[in-house]
Amino acid sequence: MRYKNIFAIFMMLTGVLFASCTEEFFEPELSSSKSTDQVSSINDLNALLYGALTRMSEPELYGRDLIILGDIRSDNALSNGKSGRFVTDNQFVYTSNGARALDVWTKGYEVIASANIIINSETEDKDTPEVKYVKGQAYALRALMHMNLLTLYGQQYTGGTEGVPIVTKFLENFTPVRSPVQEVWEQIGADIEEARKLVDPELDPNTSTVPGSMMVEALASRYFLYTENWEKAKEAALNVINANAYSLISSAGYASNWVKDETSNAIFEIGMNDTDNADINGLYQILGNTNYGDVEITTDLYEQFEAGDARKTIYSKSDGVHRSLKHIAFSTNVKVFTYAEVLLNYAEALMRLNDPEALNALNVIPVAMGATPYAVANEDNVLLERRKELAMEGFRFYDLMRTQRDIPKVDPRQRYDDGGIPYGSSKLVLPIPQAEIDANPQIAQNKDY
């Protein structure tokens, strides 16, 4: 009898367990994630915005590649190949299978996906100023990332018309095609206008590490410069200048002040602290005099600075090797929009508009830095000043491209052809990554890839 009881108890237990446990038993624990449809509050939206910024801080974007790609493919920089990185970039050699083409594309659209969740969210408090503000920030980031992707993958500098896919909805279309360059520019412009409407300056946070109303204006001035709408570029730049909120880095102690976080020059920067840094994959390691320091500046760039130019102090020279000290530590924030850029955007817009004030505007920075002022405001001088002021911040390649110039070779250690890369060459655009083509076979590839 005893055994029968034991057996009965076992069977009962089994039955009870099987019946009752199933629901809870099968519910997998989520310790650090939530379902996407649970986005419900301003806190969630802010977290998503920070998430978008985290993605921008990764090495594939502002954490390294977006910055380096603007200089390594120009007369500013070279790869010594010390750890074998940025060698092929310096050769202007890309393959659709390569990591670079894939990584920047992937991460760029990840930021857009994050922005789209915010923009299209239907939270209960959707009409509050705070929700509108974060949506405006998301529009600004979406515009900025589409612009980065277009200038890297669009055919505008190689004689083609294909731009990049425009994505404005989260998980809506898994087989997007490339929009024409012009349409992408229009979408970016529309996003910027939306951001201008929603980002209320009254709510601007007291930090330059998230996009605020001045970031949107700085973005607008860059956008209109690239799209050659000089009047609007000037207007946007003036919106920043007239806010009187920013100033240049002082020439005294220039190098040490430049690398500080949230300086008066910073309109928008990607925050980097110790937990955000990408270690050996970060900007500090690739630029610094370390075993992983592949990227040097060219002697030619170094020599552009006169002896008294405060900015020369931020470039080191030892054993004939020149390096940029603009990212001196893992935790150095990455400048995305600076007051200096806005001043230069303004000067260029005036120059293009043949405004007599152009020369004064162009000379604001050289004068402040102790360099000889320019005698004339023309495209060459504007580009030269942009090269000097914005060196190793990811601008040079695009400045040469939008002014339809060739990439000159200025240093024998640069790895591309001695004759430089002529404007229009198919090497000036990255290939659409193979992984994209695998998944989305109808997307068009760029020429020669």
Place this chain on the structure above:
Amino acid sequence: MLRKLRLVALLCSMCLVHTVYAQDKTINGKVTAAEDGSPLPGVNIMVKGTSVGAISDIKGEYKISVPSEATTLVFSFIGFATQEVEIGSNSTVNVQLTAGLTELTEVVITGYGERSKISYTGSVSSLGGEKIENTPVATVDQVLQGNVAGVQLSASSGTPGAVQDIRIRGVSSITADNDPLIVIDGIPVISGELDRSTSTGSLSVLSSLNPNDIESINVLKDAAATALYGARGANGVIIVTTKKGKSGKATFTASAQVGVVSRAIDGPSLLSASQWDELFYEAAVNAGFAASIEEARANIDNGWDGKTNTDWTDVVSNDDAMQQSYNLSARGGNENTNYYVSMGYFDQDGVVVGVDYERLSGKVDLNSRLTDKLMLKTSTLASVADQNGQLEGSAYYGNPEAAIFFTLPIDPAYNADGSYNLNLSTGTFHPLYSQENNIANKKQTRIFNNTALEFDIVDNLRFISNVGLDVVWNEELYYYNPNYGDGAQQQGESYVYNSRNTNILWKNRLNYAFKLNEVHAFDVSLVHELQKNKYFTTGAGGYGMATDGLVLPDIVATPDFVSGFRSDWGIASILGIVNYAFQNRYFIDLTYRREGNSRFSKDHRYGNFWAVSGSWAFSEESLFKESNWLSLGKLRASYGVNGNAGIVNNSYQQLLSYSGSYYGNPAAEPTQIGNPLLTWESSAYLNLGLDLELFDRVNITAEYFHRRNYDLLLEVPVSRTSGFENQPLNVGEMVNRGFELSVSADIIKTEDFNWNIGFNFTDVENEVKELPVDNTGTEIGITTGTRKVTVGQPVYSWYMQEWAGVDPETGDALWYVSDKNRETTNDYTKAERTFHGSATPTFYGGVNTRIDYKGIWLSANLYYSTGNKVYDSWAGYTMSDGQFTYHVSTGYASQYDRWQEPGDIAPNPKNVFYNDSRSNSTSTRRLYDGTFWRLKDLTLGYNLPNTLVSSIGLTNLSVYLKGTNIWTKVKDDRLEFDPEVKASGLLELMGPPLKSYSIGLSVNF
């Protein structure tokens, strides 16, 4: 189950014993199991030298009439050691039979009861404990290679204790798990690794097992065998059975082994300093840095002192690498209770300085008959493992294996005063300094308890309840010293991780065996099973450490990392098993399992898995029954559907991860698209087999299999513009088909001299049959840098530009334009990527032999594998024809044979400083034939004569010399690395595989 077995045996024996001679003496007795004293029905009792026999009854009692001249009775029973007993003048002979090693292959252990080999309808390969014990390997699965048909192993790393990639009959899934399920004493357990860090090798959970505690390993292959494990059986199941108690006087086994360890393969020869120097100046001239060699020598200093010629392979290798193991075990008990207790210690150095693995393990096994109806079995394994690894898998500057290739022969390893030369010309950190002063340590503690209560309710009706508790703790410490190397810039770094995995399983089985009309034997089981796995992990660390000698994160100035998370999964299933036997000749098995798995959403959680199988033991037919050449002949067929749920937990959910942060603010990122429709990957499995046993000497098993995996759990690439890389879908189809043959023959079988030789091979062909398509019907494949998944090719076939050699006129690298256009081009971008075969071996096997002569034995195991290619991931540096050869890495010695002037026929193109010809880009130049032969084991042993041994109070004493991996032959001369690479086929600067020579001693008393 055992009871049922006995009934089958009873039946079987009744058929066998049919001739009766004149008798003049009657003997009575009772046969019991030594293990638990239970009566053994169905035991075959024969008079030695005659065909007179009898069978024990249900109470284990027997009665036999024997001829007057008879002297000996032979008691034999499946699963037990055959015993001979002198009759003498006795009329009562009681016998205890012990479960015996030698008879083990007669029993198939499925994890749901034991089956006699003759009645088993599935496909299984077995490996007995004698082939497992004393093997000098850290993870026991390594012994399967070459010993078992259908199983292919590749070491993910040669670091002792690292995870092995196991593939049973090919690759069954494209992106989901391909590893077989591991079952220990009936309890499915986790395998793989718990490590958080991926850059310092791995520590296999399976390494916690002491090979000397293992009685046998059974590999279940086809649907009939694996359907018992339902959704997790599709990749095969490896059943590990540990040693159990034996009733009787306590017996002890002690063994010791020590040995030396070195590289199984020396690795690639590299440029000597003078070759490097010569190439350097030639490259400078070819790059236009100078007009002539003389001018180049005059103007450019390459840093060579003219004398130094460092062999960095030698520098990083540990010349004193050792291994040692010591084991002690005891078995014994009385008729109601028995035990097995063991302790083991194993220690093995890696071949790279500072790499080692150590394990201390213990096992207690206790079986007790509580009452005549209640049996308690409990077993507990505990082990503590400690592994010091190295950075590996990539060309990290701190990876000592990478240092071989990323330092130059012109750099001395030591300064004049004997200290390390830390001033190397390339970026690599001095490997010895790094290994001595940095830490990559993993510790694993495991406690595994398995307790079963068996309740004999009434005759033939039995209830068994099993609880398995398996807890594994992992501790990891990664420390980079503040003075030099990876940690110098941050003044020292330290990170720790603690992980715990708890796996609980509760299994209840009701078993009933019955007969109809005496010829139809049924054995029916109903099983309910619940399994829950919980994982919890924390990690913390930072940088800035003020002093040497303190290595834990407690002293870091800037903590920059913290993490803590949990995940879990659960499985609930019911299982029905019917085994039917007709006259011990025809067998039919039906298995059905319904399983719910938490990895899928509510509506798609349950799956149904089943198998039907049958066998015909034609040797039992009257035609063969009298024959003396066919002892066993059996045809088998099985078909069934089982599944695979080997995907990341929570995959079906669309998720926002809140684990990130941005500049001190909490951040959320969409990390997973999810797929609420996600459900099992299925596999429809056909298996046909033939088993033959000839002349009691030759065993042959031949099998054909066809496995169709469909509704694959495929991570389908999605447009990256979605913000995601892929989405899991049930789509795609793949087929593995092939055959296996195992043969084992006792060539010579005499009292003093035995010679057994065996071989097995597996031929497996893989083909992708179906992949997802986009809205225009175009295939959505998966392309990696070197491989591609596409319909009509083996999964992950090599896919790259085809190397066409060197242009004799210009010295340019050449590639073929395409498969169809066999013209060559010197422009890499003009060459198409083409398919170049499988990354997985398509034919593999082993040859085993053992010779015993008067106590001396010699055994060998040779492994063979072919049909795959391996890709040299880092040859972009080491065969760069000058691009990196002079400032980043060195070159293979083969680089010296290069094109120099028009007309040269050379394997390597023109050598140019900063070479940008792309000659080193991905192409078949770096793809090698993976065929190899390897002598996995060679052992020479001696069993001291019994007379000598017993005089010093022992029952057995043996000594042996053992060589592991002592000889390797690689078919492709270009492949200088070890040919055993991970399942991906990529050579990735891992810790090198080991070769060892050991001497061992084993005593029983």
